Structures are given as structure tokens and as C-alpha cells.
Amino acid sequence: MADVAQAAGVSSATVSYVISGKRPVAEHTRRVVEKAIADLGFSVNTVARSLRTGRSSIVALVVPDLSNPFFAQLAASLQEELRVLGLHVMVCDTKADREEERAFLREAVQQRFAGVVITPFRLVAKDFLVLSEAGIPAVVSADLPFGDNDLVTPDARAAIRAALTEVTEAGRRHIAMVAGPRDATGGDPRLNLLRSLAAQFGTALPGRLVVRGEHTREAGAVGFERLMRIRPRPDAVFCANDVVAIGAMDKAEELGIDIPGDVALIGHDDASFASLVRPRLTTVRYPAADVGKAAARLLIERLDGRSVRRTVHVKAEFISRGTVRTGP
Amino acid sequence: MADVAQAAGVSSATVSYVISGKRPVAEHTRRVVEKAIADLGFSVNTVARSLRTGRSSIVALVVPDLSNPFFAQLAASLQEELRVLGLHVMVCDTKADREEERAFLREAVQQRFAGVVITPFRLVAKDFLVLSEAGIPAVVSADLPFGDNDLVTPDARAAIRAALTEVTEAGRRHIAMVAGPRDATGGDPRLNLLRSLAAQFGTALPGRLVVRGEHTREAGAVGFERLMRIRPRPDAVFCANDVVAIGAMDKAEELGIDIPGDVALIGHDDASFASLVRPRLTTVRYPAADVGKAAARLLIERLDGRSVRRTVHVKAEFISRGTVRTGP
Numbered sequence: 001m002a003d004v005a006q007a008a009g010v011s012s013a014t015v016s017y018v019i020s021g022k023r024p025v026a027e028h029t030r031r032v033v034e035k036a037i038a039d040l041g042f043s044v045n046t047v048a049r050s051l052r053t054g055r056s057s058i059v060a061l062v063v064p065d066l067s068n069p070f071f072a073q074l075a076a077s078l079q080e081e082l083r084v085l086g087l088h089v090m091v092c093d094t095k096a097d098r099e100e101e102r103a104f105l106r107e108a109v110q111q112r113f114a115g116v117v118i119t120p121f122r123l124v125a126k127d128f129l130v131l132s133e134a135g136i137p138a139v140v141s142a143d144l145p146f147g148d149n150d151l152v153t154p155d156a157r158a159a160i161r162a163a164l165t166e167v168t169e170a171g172r173r174h175i176a177m178v179a180g181p182r183d184a185t186g187g188d189p190r191l192n193l194l195r196s197l198a199a200q201f202g203t204a205l206p207g208r209l210v211v212r213g214e215h216t217r218e219a220g221a222v223g224f225e226r227l228m229r230i231r232p233r234p235d236a237v238f239c240a241n242d243v244v245a246i247g248a249m250d251k252a253e254e255l256g257i258d259i260p261g262d263v264a265l266i267g268h269d270d271a272s273f274a275s276l277v278r279p280r281l282t283t284v285r286y287p288a289a290d291v292g293k294a295a296a297r298l299l300i301e302r303l304d305g306r307s308v309r310r311t312v313h314v315k316a317e318f319i320s321r322g323t324v325r326t327g328p
Numbered sequence: 329m330a331d332v333a334q335a336a337g338v339s340s341a342t343v344s345y346v347i348s349g350k351r352p353v354a355e356h357t358r359r360v361v362e363k364a365i366a367d368l369g370f371s372v373n374t375v376a377r378s379l380r381t382g383r384s385s386i387v388a389l390v391v392p393d394l395s396n397p398f399f400a401q402l403a404a405s406l407q408e409e410l411r412v413l414g415l416h417v418m419v420c421d422t423k424a425d426r427e428e429e430r431a432f433l434r435e436a437v438q439q440r441f442a443g444v445v446i447t448p449f450r451l452v453a454k455d456f457l458v459l460s461e462a463g464i465p466a467v468v469s470a471d472l473p474f475g476d477n478d479l480v481t482p483d484a485r486a487a488i489r490a491a492l493t494e495v496t497e498a499g500r501r502h503i504a505m506v507a508g509p510r511d512a513t514g515g516d517p518r519l520n521l522l523r524s525l526a527a528q529f530g531t532a533l534p535g536r537l538v539v540r541g542e543h544t545r546e547a548g549a550v551g552f553e554r555l556m557r558i559r560p561r562p563d564a565v566f567c568a569n570d571v572v573a574i575g576a577m578d579k580a581e582e583l584g585i586d587i588p589g590d591v592a593l594i595g596h597d598d599a600s601f602a603s604l605v606r607p608r609l610t611t612v613r614y615p616a617a618d619v620g621k622a623a624a625r626l627l628i629e630r631l632d633g634r635s636v637r638r639t640v641h642v643k644a645e646f647i648s649r650g651t652v653r654t655g656p
């Protein structure tokens with residue numbers, strides 16, 4: 001909604017005053033802002049009304065791991081988009097624990113939050129009933145659809161294909177994965193996608209080459225060590241996300257395994273960690289800023305009265321750095 | 329408050345049920361838990377009562393930069409400590425903007441939050457009046473006292489002295505600093521502390537060797553570049569925090585300046601970034617987990633009826649890695 005301020009050529013604060021009516025705005029300015037809002041497809045009146053009817057101005061962003069910079073970047077983007085509407089984002093870290101996830105959904109209902117944006121980790125569809133019963137809009141950011149909620153989801157097929165191309169061109173044949181836990185919501189869609197695409201490259205990804213763990217640095221180290229004991233030893237390891245990949249790098253250094261010389265490593269997300277480590281992590285970028293922007297737009301449309309379910313696909317991109325072949 | 333569960337030899341969930349009364353607990357178990365709570369200096373009844381009197385169970389953690397892993401770690405620790413009391417932490421990222429900081433304080437009042445833990449960046453003491461008038465306890469985590477609020481603050485003198493010892497033993501004489509912005513709350517206490525201790529080492533820190541900027545990676549790069557144009561060129565650069573230091577490392581690589589060969593670099597906080605970069609960042613560890621624990625305890629005591637102001641000092645520690653002399 002920084003878009004509105006830009007389109008109208010006014011400050012974000014002015015847009016906010018027009019919407020909230022909290023301060024007087026010159027009639028001409030008001031018309032310019034209202035036109036900009038309408039041009040961008042929003043109806044200021046319904047959004048404002050939904051916020052006046054006893055709702056709080058808080059949007060909860062519920063994530064499984066706030067120490068993963070991907071989610072911090074998502075929070076920043078969501079907040080930037082929502083602030084000119086007078087909405088405030090508060091971030092809830094569930095530590096991937098289902099009871100914590102449910103507790104935050106209950107809080108959202110009790111406090112009459114304006115909306116929820118959530119990356120579920122162990123929730124199941126029925127856990128969302130409390131929100132829909134209370135009329136609180138929810139946007140899900142996840143790899144798979146989730147009940148009747150609006151969805152922001154990656155389009156990662158081309159990026160994974162590009163990763164597999166580089167991996168196979170580098171002569172790697174024994175592909176393995178450090179995947180997420182078995183009981184996570186939807187299993188691990190990143191594993192399923194990798195497996196189906198790997199088959200097209202003539203490389204299988206059998207169950208014995210998949211280890212599972214939480215999305216943590218520690219689990220990445222443990223999972224990588226287990227893979228390195230398999231013979232023939234895997235020579236390319238895909239990871240559930242960048243945090244897991246960095247745990248794998250810790251362990252490779254400890255074991256004296258050269259990356260990428262002995263083993264190629266591929267992360268997921270391109271969180272800020274990925275370009276800090278040496279060698280720089282080759283990864284699949286899922287742009288957190290775009291995810292936040294899409295989630296904000298879906299939420300605003302809901303507050304604006306849209307009733308049909310929508311899905312937005314955000315394109316992922318293969319980022320070649322230094323952990324598949326020696327890079328810059 | 330994981331302490332309570334441990335002392336009582338029961339699960340955190342059981343402690344929570346005893347406090348909230350939401351589920352029945354065996355009489356014996358209840359007595360054990362209540363004794364553990366009392367032994368640790370808390371009164372379950374007053375805490376529970378304050379939460380029943382129309383207060384929400386939300387504690388807002390208000391921070392200037394959620395993309396700094398220090399604050400993500402602080403959030404995790406605070407949450408861990410407060411959850412057994414049935415309190416939920418929601419994190420508010422102000423982007424170091426005073427209007428955002430004030431907006432979150434107003435939200436805390438409107439939503440009748442149970443408490444606020446805050447690292448103020450541009451707030452001034454009178455901005456806190458809305459909280460004290462509403463009877464909402466606030467704990468400040470900052471380098472300097474802040475009005476009448478409880479305070480968690482670093483005790484960093486010994487750590488900075490150790491840093492200066494290593495820097496001077498490495499033969500460095502031209503010490504400089506990339507400090508925080510001039511208009512931040514309290515100026516930059518880290519600059520003042522460094523300056524007063526540097527004098528004891530016979531090295532001055534004149535104004536021309538101090539550059540200022542936001543606590544961001546970009547500002548770190550810009551600040552470092554400005555310092556590198558000064559003649560004689562600084563040979564040791566202290567940074568306001570690790571994020572700033574990593575920006576300085578980006579720029580050093582770009583300019584072909586060797587760290588630590590040409591310039592020694594010292595961060596602050598030991599956020600998770602610090603051990604990821606190569607060379608690993610020498611820094612002053614301010615343990616986020618201990619800060620969160622102390623803040624939780626101060627907040628619980630306030631909910632428990634304490635009325636006098638308290639300050640907790642958390643010891644910082646010098647962590648020698650590879651950016652002052654070549655390290656492991």
C-alpha cells in the first residue's frame with residue numbers, strides 16, 4: 001500500500017489520515033488519495049469500516065522460526081505494506097510447536113485481530129475453524145494449499161530444475177536430501193517436488209537417501225552426518241532450507257569434507273545467511289519481500305470484502321554461488 | 329519460569345494449569361508447584377489475578393530491527409520464560425522509527441497488554457507516559473537507564489577492556505568507530521564507553537575518527553568506506569553492533585582491504601551472524617538469552633506487585649575470533 005502513496009504523490013501518513021479520518025485532510029488531497037486507492041483496486045470505505053467495527057488494528061504474523069532471517073524479512077515486507085492502512089504487524093514465533101500455533105490463533109480471536117498471516121508447521125485444517133468462525137481473515141504462506149484459506153505459495157519447478165541441471169552437469173549422481181520432519185503439515189512438499197524432478201534427470205531419490213529433522217542448524221548438522229555414513233556416499237545434498245544447509249556446512253567443516261569438492265550443497269530461500277557463509281551458499285531464492293507483499297494484498301482484499309478464495313504463486317529462482325561448483 | 333517446572337519436577341504444562349486454573353491438577357501436584365513458585369520468589373495468586381482483571385495475556389517485545397538475529401534470540405528467550413505463565417510474546421519491529429515505536433506503545437494500551445519489553449531507539453522518556461498511566465509494566469533493555477522503567481543493561485567494561493588489550497597488543501594505534509546515529513536515544517553509550525576506556529590505553533578516539541549511521545549492514549559499509557579515506561588510515565574499527573560490522577566486512581572485501589591484516593574489526597552482541605562470516609568476527613558478546621531471561625523475571629515481579637524500580641546488569645564478554653588477529 002506504499003503503492004497508494006506513490007500513485008497519489010503524497011506521503012504514507014496522508015494516506016493513513018484519509019483512511020482513518022483521524023486528522024483532517026484537504027478536500028483535493030483526499031480525492032487524489034481515494035482515486036489512487038480505487039485505481040489500485042481497493043475500496044477505502046469497506047476496509048476502514050471493517051477496522052472500525054470493534055476490530056483491533058493488529059495483524060498477527062505467525063511463523064515457525066523467527067531466528068530464520070527469511071521470516072524476519074517477510075515480517076518487514078508485510079509491515080511495510082500494511083502500515084499505511086494503519087495496521088500493525090506483530091510477529092508470533094511458534095517454534096514449530098502445534099500447541100503454540102493453536103495458542104496464537106486463539107489469541108487472534110480473543111483480541112479480535114484484523115487478520116492473520118501464517119506459515120503453518122504442524123497445524124491441520126480444522127485448527128483454523130476458530131478463525132473462520134470469528135470472521136478473521138487468514139492468509140497462508142506455504143508450499144501447499146491449506147483448507148479454504150488464501151494462499152501465497154512458491155512456483156519452484158523451474159528453479160529446482162536449474163539446480164538439478166547444475167548438479168548433474170557437475171557430474172554428481174548420488175543425490176540426497178536433508179528434509180523436514182515427517183509430521184510437518186503436508187509432509188515435505190519440497191522433498192516431493194525434488195523427487196519428481198530428479199526422476200526426469202535420471203536420478204532417483206530413494207528413501208534411504210532422505211534424512212529428516214527440524215528446520216534448525218543443529219538438525220542440519222545431524223542429518224548431514226548421517227548422510228555421509230551411507231555408501232556410496234551422496235555427492236550432492238539438497239536441504240529443506242538455508243538454516244539446515246548452514247548446519248550441514250558446520251558439520252562438513254568438522255568432518256573435513258570439502259564443499260563443493262566432495263559434496264555439493266543446495267539450500268532453499270536465500271535468507272540473508274546464504275551469502276554470508278564461505279563458500280557462499282548455492283540456493284533456491286524464494287523472495288521473502290514478494291511473499292510479504294502478496295500476503296498483504298490478499299489480506300487487504302479480504303478486509304475489502306472479497307469472499308472467493310485466491311492463490312498467488314511467487315516465482316522461485318535458482319541462485320548459483322559456490323557450493324555446487326566453485327563460484328565467485 | 330521453566331525454573332518452576334524444573335524445581336517442581338513437573339511439566340511446563342502442569343505449571344501453567346496450576347496458575348491458570350484452566351484444568352484440574354491433583355492436590356499434591358498443586359502444592360508442589362505452588363511451593364516451587366514461592367521458593368523462586370513469585371506469588372502465583374497475584375500474577376494470576378493481574379491476568380484475570382481484564383488484561384490480555386500478550387506481552388509485546390518492541391525492537392528496532394528484527395532482521396538482527398540478536399533480537400530474534402531475545403524474543404525466543406523471553407517467550408520461553410513467559411509461556412508457562414500463559415503469557416504470549418508478540419514481536420513488534422519499529423525499524424528504529426520513533427512514530428512506529430510510539431504506535432506500538434499505543435497498541436499495547438488499547439489492547440490492554442500484560443506488559444511491554446522494549447529496546448527503545450528514538451523514544452524519549454515522556455513517550456512512556458501512556459504505559460505508566462495505563463498501569464502497564466515496561467521493562468527496558470538498553471545501554472542506559474530510561475525514565476522510571478525497570479532496566480536490563482550490559483556490564484561491558486571488562487569486555488571492552490579485553491578488546492582494547494588485544495587490539496593494542498596487535499600493534500594497532502589508530503582506533504576508529506562506526507557508531508549509531510546521533511539522534512538515537514541516549515546518543516551512543518557504546519561510543520562513550522569505548523572512548524573513556526581507550527583513553528586508559530593511551531589511544532584517543534577523536535570525533536574525526538567516529539562516523540555515524542543506522543544499525544544496518546548498508547550503514548556499516550558506508551561508514552567503513554568513509555573511515556578508510558582518512559589519513560593516517562585507522563587500523564582498528566569498532567562497530568555499533570555485529571550487523572554494522574558485517575557491512576564493514578562487505579566493503580573491505582570490495583576495496584581489497586585485508587581483515588585483520590590491514591584493519592582489525594570488532595563487532596558487538598555476538599549475534600548468530602558473527603560466527604558465520606569468514607574470517608569469523610571478533611566481538612563483544614551480549615548474551616541475548618540472558619537478557620530475555622532477566623527481562624522476563626523483572627516483568628513477572630512487576631505483575632506480582634513489586635513497585636520499586638530495579639536494574640539488572642548482564643555481563644558482556646570479549647570473544648576473540650579472527651578479525652583482530654588471525655584466529656581459529
